[in-house]
Amino acid sequence: MAITSANQLELLQTAEAVAREKMIDPDLVIQAMEDSLARAAKSRYGSEMDIRVKIDRKTGRASFTRVRTVVEDEAVENYQAQLTVAQAKQYKTNPQLGDEIVDEVPPVDLGRIAAQSAKQVILQKVREAERDRQFDEFKDRKGTIINGVVKREEYGNIIVDIGRGEAILRRNEKIGRESYRPNDRIRAYVKDVRRETRGPQVFLSRTDPQFMAELFKMEVPEIYDGIIEIKAVARDPGSRAKIAVISNDNSIDPVGACVGMRGSRVQAVVGELQGEKIDIIPWNADAATFLVNALQPAEVAKVVIDEEAGKIEVVVPDEQLSLAIGRRGQNVRLASQLTGLDIDILTEAEESSRRQAEFAERTKLFVDALDLDEFFAQLLVAEGFTNLEEVAYVDLDELLSIEGVDDGTAEELQARARDYIEAQNAKAIAAAKELGVEDSLFNFEGLTPQMIEALAKDDVKTLEDFATCADWELAGGWTTVNGARVKDEGILEKFGMSLEDAQKLIMTARIQLGWVDISELEAEDATETDEDETEE
Template sequence: MAITSANQLELLQTAEAVAREKMIDPDLVIQAMEDSLARAAKSRYGAEMDIRVKIDRKTGRASFTRVRTVTEDDLVENHHAQITVKQAKSYLADPQIGDEVIDEVPPVDLGRIAAQSAKQVILQKVREAERDRQFEEFKDRKGTIINGAVKREEYGNVIVDIGRGEGILRRNEKIGREAYRIGDRIRCYIKDVRREARGPQVFLSRTDPQFMAELFKMEVPEIYDGIIEIKAVARDPGSRAKIAVVSYDNSIDPVGACVGMRGSRVQAVVNELQGEKIDIIPWNEDVPTFLVNALQPAEVSKVVLDEDAERIEVVVPDDQLSLAIGRRGQNVRLASQ
């Protein structure tokens, strides 16, 4: 595989094609090619030589050069990569310690094994560049909602195709007994994006309280515009949730806006969350007042606030007790959250 002039343009075309397919910079592919050719040349000329390869970005011509560093006479250890000041005078007018002497060497005719290893180097570099691009793309989308398609299931975790990569929806991040088939469309919250040895990992969630907050943001324009703010969210995924909202415009009722006409807005969120019942409560700076709201639908007769012990005692009528506690303590637990 000596690089003939016919091969030269083919080299550039290959780099372009790979870059387009993997959506990375063609320059990265050419750099990978340069590295792999240099490695192949070293195996031919000797590993102790400092061989560098430069591919012309216009013609595709690969030039092979040997680089030697000017070193003090008594410090020369490797004659293939170092040169004394005296020897360097035949190449440079005024050689200084640390200067580089560059001379061209004949191009290498790549053997089958060298060509194979060159290909491996290119693939490795392309894979790294692809991973970097994927990480850069998803790290800024942390905390947002993404649509994807179910690709496969592994040990109860769902692998989701999210466009230019894969996300993982862990078993404990699924709502209740949700089951998915391959190809199902799925909407998830990007909980975390981490760089790991096997590439960037995008962790998805459907149980995170912020998933519900983001769904409301999509359904309620006032939240998106910042007129209404979601102050707090507590969820028992798949069963019940409470969301506290406040309006910065006196003419807009925050609860009414989130419920929507005939409950259309809240219903869209409920449907996405597999029928999770949602209590929308008005936020209040005053803790006891907010707690009275948070314990809805139960009616509270008295609230005793002990700030030192960070305790709140709530008194409810007997007939309201079970309603205040809720099924399996759900109502009071969500209110305390």
């Protein structure tokens, strides 16, 4: 195939045809042709030559040029693509380093192999351009719902035709056991769009909580307009879901608007989600009130929130326990996802029994440690004292407010409490030293002798050992194993150590050891603060 044929315009016609078919810029196709012709010319004239091809966008004429760069004498490595200043004077007056000497070379006739190679280059460039176009088109559709047609199934994954490209619905992103056949219409949530070597990958989902949120946005105009806001979503795909909504207009009921006339709006969503039961819950800024709503239809008697631990205890009547927990724990699990809190559910009988056990335990502590009779120890517990530190270091007036306690009694109580604490501290220090704890840990502020003893029993005996600990190792936490939450006991968890306190202590230890530069930390904090203010 000779480039200098009478049909030079065929190049432009071919480029335009390919561009229309693939919906890409015709100029990209022409550039691909130029690259392919240049490669073919190199195979003819020599791979070391710098051959460039330029196709005229109007006439289709392809011009072939050889380019050589002017370099210093000792820098010449490739005589086919470089030349010295002296050599360049034959082609140009007063040549400078870096100048390019351009010579036109005869166009090449493409043989069968060269033509095939040129075709492969063009196809590759066109595929890359098509991938870029697809990625640019779908990257902004992440987080939206898309309609498509099922093309085929591969190993349980569904390949979906979404117009100008393909998307994949993985088998774990399908609801329950739903199945599809070729040419079935499908609606799904665009979970992610990634650029990969084999082309842009569009990942769909029908189990993502946001799929349900977007469906409600389509069915409820008030959500689309921003009058009603979806605050949280939790799903057990194909079975049950909870969605929390709030209205920015006091005259509009958010739950009623989402349900619709005779349930028309929510039923449209339920139908799309294969009959998934949906609880629509009014959102509330108060965590306790929100949780009571989230546990519907169960009735809640009392809510106790532990903000530091991020846990919440819910007390329900005995007959409401199974309803609150739900089938296989579904109701409480969804409520936990919705509120972002760990929820423990107790019956009124269990809570009463636990309260009595705690009362008896604290009473025994005061009887044994302070040498009190049972009645007086119970009186202290009833007044809200939970440990010896509170008795020892509380303001004297608080003890005097207890009926029957005078100055002498209050002072004696505090003296006994302090003596007991000091004795326990001395005992803990002795035990820790016997276990080999070094002075660096004893001198570290923030740890009590009992904490140091507990650390020593777990083989943490120096400040360096302490600084290498993770926060969850000290404060405890939860790990998900095979879908089940497993409790990790913290070394200092029994002393009321929170994750935040553990993080601060560990960081302080690292700073003292010189592992962390405090000035760098302050600079990072300042940068994060500036970024947050900018975002606001």
